Amino acid sequence: MLFNSIDFLIFFPIVTAIYLILPKKVKYIWLLIASFYFYMSWNPKYIVLIVFSIAVTYAMGLIIEKAKKVSAKKWVLGLGIAANLGVLFLFKYLDFFFDNMNSLLSAVGIHAVEKPFDFLLPVGISFYTFQAIGYCIDVYRGEIKAERNIARYALFVSFFPQLVAGPIERSKNLLSQLKEMGERRLWTYDGIVSGFGMMLWGLFMKMMIADRVGIFVDAVYDNLFMTGTVETAAAAVGFSLQIYADFAGYSAIAIGAARVIGIDLMENFNTPYFSTGIADFWRRWHISLSTWFRDYLYIPLGGNRKGKFRKYLNLLITFLVSGLWHGASWTFVIWGGIHAVYQIIEDLFKPVREKIDKALNVNRSAFSYKFGQIFFTFILTTFAWIFFRARSISVLGEFLRRLFTKWDPWVLSDDSIYSFGLDAREMIILFASVFVLLIVSFVRYKKEADIGEILLRQNRPFRIIVFILLIMTIIIFGEYGIEFDSNKFIYFDF
Amino acid sequence: MKKIIARIISIVLFCAILCGLLSYAYSALRWKDTTEEYFSSFDQLYGTDKGLIDVVFVGSSHCYDSAYPAFFWENAGISAFDMAVSAQDRDSSYHHLKELLKDHDPKVVFLEVYGLTYDEQLLEGNTYRNILSMKSSLNSFELAKDYFGRYGDKKDIPDYVFRFPILHTRYRELQRKDYVTYAPNEYVRGEHVTWDTEKIEYYGSFSYEYSPAQLEDSQVEWLDKMCALSREEGFDLILYAAPYQTTIPDQAFYDAASDYAAEHGIRMIDFNRNTDISFDLSTDFLDVFHTNASGAKKIADYLTPFLKENYDLTDHRGDARYHQWDEDLAYVNRIKDIKYLNTEEDPSAFFERLAQMDDVTVVLSLEEVFGWRYFENFYDSFALFGISNEDCEKGGKWVVCNGEGIKVNDNDPSQAPYFLELGKHDTLRVQYVDTVAPENIMIGTEGYSAKNRCLLVLIYDHTTDEVVAERRF
Numbered sequence: 001m002l003f004n005s006i007d008f009l010i011f012f013p014i015v016t017a018i019y020l021i022l023p024k025k026v027k028y029i030w031l032l033i034a035s036f037y038f039y040m041s042w043n044p045k046y047i048v049l050i051v052f053s054i055a056v057t058y059a060m061g062l063i064i065e066k067a068k069k070v071s072a073k074k075w076v077l078g079l080g081i082a083a084n085l086g087v088l089f090l091f092k093y094l095d096f097f098f099d100n101m102n103s104l105l106s107a108v109g110i111h112a113v114e115k116p117f118d119f120l121l122p123v124g125i126s127f128y129t130f131q132a133i134g135y136c137i138d139v140y141r142g143e144i145k146a147e148r149n150i151a152r153y154a155l156f157v158s159f160f161p162q163l164v165a166g167p168i169e170r171s172k173n174l175l176s177q178l179k180e181m182g183e184r185r186l187w188t189y190d191g192i193v194s195g196f197g198m199m200l201w202g203l204f205m206k207m208m209i210a211d212r213v214g215i216f217v218d219a220v221y222d223n224l225f226m227t228g229t230v231e232t233a234a235a236a237v238g239f240s241l242q243i244y245a246d247f248a249g250y251s252a253i254a255i256g257a258a259r260v261i262g263i264d265l266m267e268n269f270n271t272p273y274f275s276t277g278i279a280d281f282w283r284r285w286h287i288s289l290s291t292w293f294r295d296y297l298y299i300p301l302g303g304n305r306k307g308k309f310r311k312y313l314n315l316l317i318t319f320l321v322s323g324l325w326h327g328a329s330w331t332f333v334i335w336g337g338i339h340a341v342y343q344i345i346e347d348l349f350k351p352v353r354e355k356i357d358k359a360l361n362v363n364r365s366a367f368s369y370k371f372g373q374i375f376f377t378f379i380l381t382t383f384a385w386i387f388f389r390a391r392s393i394s395v396l397g398e399f400l401r402r403l404f405t406k407w408d409p410w411v412l413s414d415d416s417i418y419s420f421g422l423d424a425r426e427m428i429i430l431f432a433s434v435f436v437l438l439i440v441s442f443v444r445y446k447k448e449a450d451i452g453e454i455l456l457r458q459n460r461p462f463r464i465i466v467f468i469l470l471i472m473t474i475i476i477f478g479e480y481g482i483e484f485d486s487n488k489f490i491y492f493d494f
Numbered sequence: 495m496k497k498i499i500a501r502i503i504s505i506v507l508f509c510a511i512l513c514g515l516l517s518y519a520y521s522a523l524r525w526k527d528t529t530e531e532y533f534s535s536f537d538q539l540y541g542t543d544k545g546l547i548d549v550v551f552v553g554s555s556h557c558y559d560s561a562y563p564a565f566f567w568e569n570a571g572i573s574a575f576d577m578a579v580s581a582q583d584r585d586s587s588y589h590h591l592k593e594l595l596k597d598h599d600p601k602v603v604f605l606e607v608y609g610l611t612y613d614e615q616l617l618e619g620n621t622y623r624n625i626l627s628m629k630s631s632l633n634s635f636e637l638a639k640d641y642f643g644r645y646g647d648k649k650d651i652p653d654y655v656f657r658f659p660i661l662h663t664r665y666r667e668l669q670r671k672d673y674v675t676y677a678p679n680e681y682v683r684g685e686h687v688t689w690d691t692e693k694i695e696y697y698g699s700f701s702y703e704y705s706p707a708q709l710e711d712s713q714v715e716w717l718d719k720m721c722a723l724s725r726e727e728g729f730d731l732i733l734y735a736a737p738y739q740t741t742i743p744d745q746a747f748y749d750a751a752s753d754y755a756a757e758h759g760i761r762m763i764d765f766n767r768n769t770d771i772s773f774d775l776s777t778d779f780l781d782v783f784h785t786n787a788s789g790a791k792k793i794a795d796y797l798t799p800f801l802k803e804n805y806d807l808t809d810h811r812g813d814a815r816y817h818q819w820d821e822d823l824a825y826v827n828r829i830k831d832i833k834y835l836n837t838e839e840d841p842s843a844f845f846e847r848l849a850q851m852d853d854v855t856v857v858l859s860l861e862e863v864f865g866w867r868y869f870e871n872f873y874d875s876f877a878l879f880g881i882s883n884e885d886c887e888k889g890g891k892w893v894v895c896n897g898e899g900i901k902v903n904d905n906d907p908s909q910a911p912y913f914l915e916l917g918k919h920d921t922l923r924v925q926y927v928d929t930v931a932p933e934n935i936m937i938g939t940e941g942y943s944a945k946n947r948c949l950l951v952l953i954y955d956h957t958t959d960e961v962v963a964e965r966r967f
Binding site for chain 1: 501
């Protein structure tokens with residue numbers, strides 16, 4: 001059940017209406033039923049996996065808390081992590097593992113090994129396993145108490161707004177809110193208005209920008225033989241926009257839906273394309289995952305406490321694993337590696353840059369300087385996205401070859417740029433939507449509040465106008481419906 | 495309390511504005527016959543007052559091209575209606591008829607059986623047309639359910655119920671007719687009015703052996719449902735096949751329908767085997783699949799006595815409630831006139847017919863072209879509009895309203911442009927910038943030029959608000 005589907009349009013109001021009238025003490029049971037139904041709407045069989053993950057980590061949490069010895073706690077934690085990662089490996093990385101193993105074996109003349117299973121990737125598995133692992137580590141560290149109510153814990157892992165693509169919630173934030181459900185007022189006018197605004201804005205990003213520019217990007221990647229520098233560069237920038245509008249749009253809907261219900265989910269995107277450097281970018285992009293890796297991998301590896309070399313090594317390991325988390329392909333691993341290298345270079349050259357700036361008497365607070373930083377960071381992240389979007393090394397090679405060797409500026413004036421799925425009218429709609437995104441992002445950047453909160457601060461007539469404009473624009477110009485089928489959120493694949 | 499009231503008001507206001515805008519957007523985006531290539535008579539049905547229709551023809555393009563209610567009206571004042579949609583499939587025909595029966599109580603229904611020759615729609619557009627041109631109701635939901643339960647993907651049903659998922663992409667093709675009611679839709683009685691002609695090689699199945707096909711369960715089920723509906727609603731059901739350049743497989747289905755009709759005690763009229771009417775291959779067909787108005791006239795002339803003999807049908811002519819049938823007939827004749835004006839090569843005959851047309855604005859432009867100046871050829875024709883020979887000899891541009899020609903430009907670039915509002919949406923501008931310049935005569939954004947002839951005649955029809963003829967002599 002996609003957020004931008006008629007099914008969700010029916011599901012969400014019904015769930016919310018019933019949630020509203022139920023007594024506070026049983027609200028979480030209703031949300032659990034709704035969450036399981038939501039997950040089963042993709043494939044009922046995969047409920048077994050999430051139930052397994054819930055059962056294992058629930059039990060591990062209790063055992064870790066009860067264990068007296070640290071070594072015993074460690075063993076149990078290790079088992080819990082291994083069980084979850086095992087399931088993840090089986091469903092997500094087994095094919096990748098066999099493909100690579102067979103490549104190695106064939107290189108030394110040994111026959112290929114047949115794959116024992118052929119699974120489809122269950123939606124959301126990378127997200128809820130990481131959320132469950134995070135819970136076990138928090139219990140191990142004593143940061144939270146193990147949850148005794150299994151239904152409440154199950155809801156923590158399976159809460160439908162963030163189940164399939166995050167934000168990857170922390171037990172300290174989400175579980176504690178679920179515990180307080182029986183005590184605090186969940187249903188507020190402000191929460192509904194702000195959450196509704198977030199949901200509409202998420203749908204706008206997804207249906208007006210991500211899915212529209214996605215048509216162009218897909219057409220370029222699928223027809224590389226037709227392309228040159230301009231088309232590939234446009235597709236690279238287009239993909240930067242697509243993945244941001246898609247994933248940030250999804251996150252906005254998730255956060256908005258949860259807010260309507262009275263639950264605050266953590267922020268997942270904070271105007272990442274206004275970042276002034278790569279490290280800054282990762283403080284703003286997919287925040288729930290980057291902070292997860294920071295807290296549960298980078299810092300346990302030693303973080304930046306053990307010297308420069310170890311810091312860079314830890315950074316490299318963290319980003320390579322992060323790349324692999326995104327998908328079972330070397331292109332993702334390379335993408336993670338590029339970001340690690342970017343950050344290492346950024347850190348290494350920081351003193352040099354500062355010296356140059358000082359020598360040249362550069363005003364670092366000037367708008368032009370900041371704009372230059374933002375622009376340069378955008379170029380770097382866009383270049384890295386090329387690796388992320390290419391489904392294979394061969395496609396990646398062909399894309400880069402065409403990007404750097406086939407200069408064809410005339411496609412902008414002879415209209416052949418419109419041969420890639422978006423005609424002039426659709427391009428205008430896309431640019432207008434991106435312009436709106438730019439304005440909203442700028443306001444968000446300046447006000448340091450999400451769109452829901454910003455709207456809440458405005459007068460009621462303005463809010464009504466914005467809501468109506470968003471709804472009408474999405475309904476009329478959004479990419480959806482029978483003729484449109486590529487509307488799955490990109491991060492569902494990870 | 496004040497806060498709560500303010501919130502309630504804002505929510506109500508929000509919902510009201512949203513509903514209003516969605517309703518307006520839907521009215522623009524909803525499926526309409528804007529291409530003039532495919533048809534649905536639903537708008538015409540919904541524009542008809544309750545309880546007026548006595549005879550119904552249900553079917554596909556074969557139906558709306560063969561049964562012209564205008565001619566039944568002309569012959570005997572019979573209030574007939576074509577409940578017809580292009581490529582109407584069997585599920586659609588049943589539910590379309592049910593839709594008509596909500597407000598009307600016909601005495602006889604002719605079911606055109608071309609639907610026996612195909613199952614699933616091959617063109618998605620035809621699925622849209624058949625399901626989406628009907629208003630949203632339980633009936634339209636049941637049609638979507640029946641059709642997709644049988645052929646398509648059941649997951650598509652919600653899209654057909656909510657409609658916007660399909661219709662919203664029409665923002666790419668919106669045109670004037672999506673915002674402004676196309677006047678003929680208010681009175682045409684379902685037929686596709688055309689006098690266009692194509693000579694075909696043969697029609698009918700006179701040389702084919704009588705060889706009925708074995709009907710499949712779904713085909714028999716359709717005929718059974720139609721029979722059941724006729725019993726429930728109390729109308730007489732008659733099956734019929736329209737004449738065209740048929741094929742052996744198609745005829746086998748019609749023969750099977752004839753057998754079915756005989757078994758069930760209902761009538762079947764197969765115009766492909768009927769020797770009582772003789773269709774002219776040169777004048778009575780629109781193309782190899784369809785008759786035109788001339789062929790439909792023969793069918794109406796054949797069926798009218800049959801209807802009068804077998805049914806108690808009142809002659810409604812003169813009854814003001816049936817004005818749409820009068821207007822329909824006038825429109826059919828008008829289209830005939832327009833067809834004539836677009837094809838007649840003799841200027842004298844052309845102008846004589848033009849002088850008889852009501853509700854048109856005509857622009858006449860006489861210019862010397864490449865040294866040719868045979869203005870005297872048009873003295874008599876221009877005189878029909880009160881334009882003197884002397885005036886005609888000078889050349890220039892005239893606007894003819896209500897049969898009276900007024901000179902608005904002497905082919906003089908120094909003269910100020912002449913403007914005239916044509917209907918609600920078009921403005922005519924007449925001026926002279928240069929010989930045969932398109933900017934000389936403009937209606938809206940369209941420019942018209944005499945090109946390589948001296949005389950340009952432009953006919954703007956006020957019943958359809960469009961230029962219906964552009965002739966050069």
